[in-house]
Amino acid sequence: MKPRRVVITGMGMLSPIGNSPERVLASLREGRSGVRNMPAWNAWKDLHTRVGATVEGLDEKSIPRESRRSMGRVALLAAAAAEQALAHARVDRELLRSGRAGISVGQTVGSPLATEMFFETMRTEGVRALKSTTFLQLMSHSAAANLALMFKVTGRVWAPAAACASSSQAIGQSYETIRDGYQDLMLCGGSEELHVTTAATFDILGGTSRAFNESPSSTPRPFDRRRDGLVVGEGAGIIVLEELSHALKRGVPILGEVLGFATHCDAEHMSAPARSGMARTMAACLESAGMRASDVDYINAHATGTPLGDATEAQATGDVVGGDIPISSTKGFTGHTLAACGALEVAFSVLMMNNGFIAPTLNLDDLDPACEGLRHVRELEERPVRRVLSNNFAFGGVNTSLLLGLPS
Structure with missing residues (x-):
């Protein structure tokens, strides 16, 4: 079979610099940083970094209540970005249920807040006090599984967990899946929820920025002589990939191509x-x-x-x-x-x-x-x-x- 061309027909994004293509575009053009001070982190002993990059304005209630119950913030971010991407690509929901559409959405870990709540409840109140939905929020494929259920996707569902490479692996995996004829459309990308434990993980490795706690927009400083580490952030990016002739038949704008x-x-x-x-x-x-x-x-x-x-x-x-x-x-x-x-x-x-x-x-x-x-x-x-x-x-x-x- 001749390799098929794979194009980008939709994008959804929730990021520290905006929750829409228009807002992100303005931030990139205007040099607007999404890094801010994290005053709540002052409570943690020996944590050096005090800056993070958060997503503002997530409307959790935009996700149907029956879907939200099994979602932590990491899945909620992915769901909001997915809704945006599907609308952008004008995808008919029946196509998602056809078996010819799939999902590959990565995350580093399950919802850190849900994990914290699970163990704190178990420690202080016992097993009977645990909510049955909490594990669904903290499992490592929560975003992919929740999206599959929310959109009734019956094709392939993957959940790469490779930290910083998770969502690029998800896009590459989806590209190969469409290129080789296994699916016609893939909803792919990744999601991350910011939590103090993420900052602490990099902090104990000496990897976080700490010299610019009083001037958050001055860090991180990639390639700069004064760089002193990364700034942990959160967000979700979801891309709609599609086989070229499939996209042309649907008559949707083509934004780009994976080469x-x-x-x-x-x-x-x-x-x-x-x-x-x-x-x-x-x-x-x-x-x-x-x-x-x-x-x-x-x-x-x-x-x-x-x-x-x-x-x-x-x-x-x-x-x-x-x-x-x-x-x-x-x-x-x-x-x-x-x-x-x-x-x-x-x-x-x-x-x-x-x-x-x-x-x-x-x-x-x-x-x-x-x-x-x-x-x-x-x-x-x-x-x-x-x-x-x-x-x-x-x-x-x-x-x-x-x-x-x-x-x-």
């Missing part, structure tokens, strides 16, 4: 990045699309603002594409939304392609010499963008690259 995908593992270290593994994944993605580095107009970097991670990624990127292609990290705007970041960054890249500009790396004021050799974008650039290489690199050495293009 290539690769995911590989370093198999070297649980938390330290590997230059060779990152480079191998980027090169494999280009090869899968039959493209060369010179065919790429922009690179959306994973760069989270950690000293080692950004430098390693910069070196690996230079190994594959050289130093002429514009590169920026949109995490300067959103912080690190973990399982949601890959899908949100795909959405941001599609917005940039369709509107002819490249957003800069926010807070990149003084380039670290360890990150030199690339064409860093420090101010907004108005220019045509036809193809984007979007990269994400996760703990465990799990690497992903997606190649996106404008429809041709």
Whole structure:
């Protein structure tokens, strides 16, 4: 069977810089940060970071009550983004029930708040006090399972859990599923719920930003000499992928196309990045699309603002594409939304392609010499963008690259 072309027909996003394409577009153009002070975290002993990137304005009641009962915030964010994406793509709900549509939505863990409540109730009140729906909120495939039930999806349902690479794996997995003829449409992406335990996890590894607690919008600082760690965030990004002729038959606008995908593992270290593994994944993605580095107009970097991670990624990127292609990290705007970041960054890249500009790396004021050799974008650039290489690199050495293009 000849590989089928896979296009993007809808996007839904809830992010620290906006909950609609229009709001996100304005934030990217205006350099508006979504990072804010987290005063509630002052209560936690020995927690150094006091900044986070939250989603404001989630209307939980927009989700039907019968669906909400088994959803924690991580699933609610995914559901709201999915509703937005399906409306954007004008998807008939009967199509979702046909068996030819599927779901791949990742999350790092189940709802942290639901997990906290589960164990606190069990500890203080005993097993009989537990709610029967709490486990459904804290299970690691809560977002995917809840979306499948909410939309009555009878096709394939996957729930990648690879931390920062979760939603880019979900998109790549969906791309391959449609390309090879197993489904005609996939609802894919990822969701992340912010909780103090997430901040603490990175804090004890020395990975969080702490020098800018009094000036939240000044951090994170990807590739900058003064970067001091990542800022944990939350959000959800859901993408509607569809086989090209299927989309044309439905008569819906085509926003972009997935041209290539690769995911590989370093198999070297649980938390330290590997230059060779990152480079191998980027090169494999280009090869899968039959493209060369010179065919790429922009690179959306994973760069989270950690000293080692950004430098390693910069070196690996230079190994594959050289130093002429514009590169920026949109995490300067959103912080690190973990399982949601890959899908949100795909959405941001599609917005940039369709509107002819490249957003800069926010807070990149003084380039670290360890990150030199690339064409860093420090101010907004108005220019045509036809193809984007979007990269994400996760703990465990799990690497992903997606190649996106404008429809041709």
